[in-house]
Structure formats: C-alpha cells, structure tokens
Amino acid sequence: MEMVQGRFENFVSGIGRVIIQNINGLGSIFKFMLSFFYWAVRPPIRPRLLFEQLEFIGNKSIFIITLAGSFTGMVMAYQTYFGFQLINVDSLVGPVTAISLARELAPVLTGLIVAGRAGAAMAAQIGTMKVTEQVDALEVMGINSVQYLAVPRIIAGTLSVPMLSVFFLFIGNVGSYFVGTKALAIDEAIYLSKLGDFMFLTDIWQGVIKAFFFGFVVSVIGTYFGFSVTKGAEGVGKGTNLAVVWGMISVLVLDYFLTSFLVQVL
C-alpha cells in the first residue's frame, strides 16, 4: 500500500514539476519579449543590421517559398477539383483554392518554413556566440546584446513573414491556375470570373495579419532559445531544436486563436 502511495506521490510531483518548469519557461519568454520592446525603441538604431536580417530572412527564403507555394497551389487545385467534381461545382476550384491559400495555407506554411529555416538559424547563431563568449564580449563593451542581436532579427522576422506570405499566396494561385486550366481543363474565363466573385480583400488581410504575428513569435522564440544556450555544442544543438519545435507549435496554436478572433472582426 505504501509503495503504491509513494509511486502516486512521485507521479503527481513529477507532473507538478513539469507544469512549474513550463510556467517558468513562459515567464522567461515573456520577460525576454518585454526586454525586446524596451531596447527596440532606444538608440542607437542600427539599420545595417536590420537590412542584413531582412535579406537573410526575406530575400533568401524566396526560393523555398516559391517551391512550397507553387506545389501547394497545384496540389490544392487537384484535391479540390476531385471533391467538387462529384457535385458539379468544379468551376469553384479557383476561389476555394485562393481563399484557402489566403486565409490559412500561405501564412501558416510561411510561418512554419521561416521557423524551420530562419528560427533555427537565429538560435544557432546566437547560441554559438553565447558559448564562445561573443555575447559577453558585446556586454563588456557596453553594447546590449538583446538590442544588438535580437532586435534586428525580431523586427526583420515580423516584417518578412507577411511579405513572404503574400508572395506564397501569389505563387500558389499561379500554380493552381495552371493546374486548373491546363491539366484539369477548367475554362480560363470561368476560373478567373469565379475568383473575382468569391475572393475579397479581407481574405488577404486575414492572412497578412496572421503572418505578422507568426513572424514575431517565430523570431522571438528563435532568439530566446539562442540566448538560453548553455553547455557548448550540445547546448547549441538543443537550443536550435527547441527553437524549431516551439516555433512551429506556436504558429499552429496561435493560428487557431487568431482565426477565431479574425473571423469575427473582419
């Protein structure tokens, strides 16, 4: 009986420990976010660092966004066509694909791609700087490391993801248009006219607003896990892994809450 009670106590205290650790972690991320806002508005402003990050997160993601966007649009057109064909509404393939891309697929997939690519890079770069004392070197010089390393990355991520998401949407629609009109033989005029009838600017805005938040969250998580790195190369690997995993989970969870809010206000 005592053994069972002991195991039960261990089980409950184990759960409690995990909950406390996670709350502590959330608190640390929130504190880090506050320090970002504090340092983002203080001089000196370093535009060169911001443009470097915009180039890395935005410009250098274009190829992978082009690939992901075009194939997502093409697959969506196929899948929608085979469903809609059964009830003779295959002419709606264009608008359904476009709305899905605008409201969900473009911002979410862009957020996930940036979390995997740039979020991981942010954590690895800052983590390596942390374990090789480069972050300490900045602090000793009197330069705030959050201001120098995190602020440009977070601002660039927040600005880049909406732009990449709009690009994803455009490329996805091009892919969908070619599959719909060339491979599935939907009439071009009908495809375009239905697209004009059912797709609105609010659909695009919904995606852009979501992408803005995804960009912010992914960059905060990437930089936060970079600064949290300890214990050498193993720590850098662990930090990078956590940045990608939590970046992606955050995009998916945040997507639900943003969707439930935006469908009511837009």
Next chain:
Amino acid sequence: MLHFENSAVEIKNLTKVFGEHTVLNNLNFDIPKGKITTILGFSGAGKSTLLKHILGLHKPTSGQINVLDRDLSKMSEVDLREFRQKFGMLFQYAALFDSMTAKQNVEFPLKEFTSMTPEEVNNRAETLLESVGLEEFSHNKLPSELSGGMRKRVGLARALALSPDIMLYDEPTTGLDPITTKMVNDLIVETGEIHKEQQMSSIIISHDVQATLKISDYVAFLNRGNIVEYLPASEFAKSEHPLVQEFINL
C-alpha cells in the same frame, strides 16, 4: 592585506549569494592604478564572479565596489554601459566575432563608440594590429583562419581600441603552448608599459602561477570567496599560507 592610496578598484565588504551558495564572502580588496595585479585561485573560488562585479555585470548582494572612484551600485544601467568603455577585456579564447575579419573586429568598438571617419578607423585598427604584432597579410582573415596566438593578438588589439583605463585578462594563457604563453605574457607586460603614462591598470584572472609571478606586480589568492593572501609578486612565492603553498606546488 595591501591597501593603496591610488586605487583603480576598491572593494568593500562585498558579498554575493546565488540561491543558498555564498560565492563572495565579505570581500575587502584594493587594486592599484597603473600596475599588473593577478587574482589566483582554484576553480570555483569566485574569480569570474569577482571579475563580473568589477565590470558591473553582477550586482552585489551587499557591499560596495568603487571603480576609478565611482560607486558602481549607484550607477544606472545606461551609465554602467557607458562606463564599461573604460574597460578592455581579453577573453580566454579571445571571443572574436566570427563573422568579421581580424581588422573588422578591431574596428568594431571604434565604429560603435567614436565619431572617427572611416579612414581614421581604418588607420587606428591597422596601427593597433601592428602594435600587437599581427602581420598585415592576416588583417583581412576571419578568426577561423587564425591560430590561437593570432586570435589572442587580435582580441588584445580590440580590447585596446578605446584606450581603456583598466585591462582585464580572463585566463589569458590557459590551454596555450609554452611559446604562445610567453608571447601572450610579453604582450601583457608590453601593453602595461606602453600605457604606463595613462596609468592603465591590468587585472589578470589566472591559474598559471609561474607566468603570474613573472609578469605581475601584485598577486592575490582567492579561496571560497575571500582573499586569503595578497602580496607583491616578489614575495608571493614565499607566502607561508598553506593553501598558497599547495597551489604553487601543484
């Protein structure tokens, strides 16, 4: 215990507690201006914590630290950041920014904190790199392309860029071969000599007893958060303190 009329750093009753662990225990300690002072001690003695307090990166649990006659505990975060420009620091592994070349590393503090023209920055960086003996063909190399000794030279040039009043050396010779160790020690002495007029003080954190005794003016021995011995370097080896003798004879 030694006291100096003209101190670069004055530490009064400094205590630092992390959780339940007391790292620095009511420490009283002066570091003279214009001299080389080394702090020796076993791992975990509190040397790095002491260094971080001198830099104002840690706040004391109690006690006071005056650096260049200013009480760090009364300075705001912004003032402290500006004040840190009076320090130069050579890290154990140099801590060079790996995305920048040797010259860009030296130019970095000049670009951040001075209003020099690009040409002046370039000239100053080249002069500094030459003064630490880094040959010209290495100026545009990345840290990953430089040897350990060369990286130390660049780290020292970067630390000296803003003509600091206090130079800090964190384990400057740990892990280096004997020839590079001698080169780094010579550089520390030369740097002190060159900056003698501005009374630059050097503080070294080290395990290396033999090198310490050769290059230092004063040596302090830190154990369990307290200075147990503090003597001129010439007298340190003769100390009768059992821990000092144990450390020297290791």
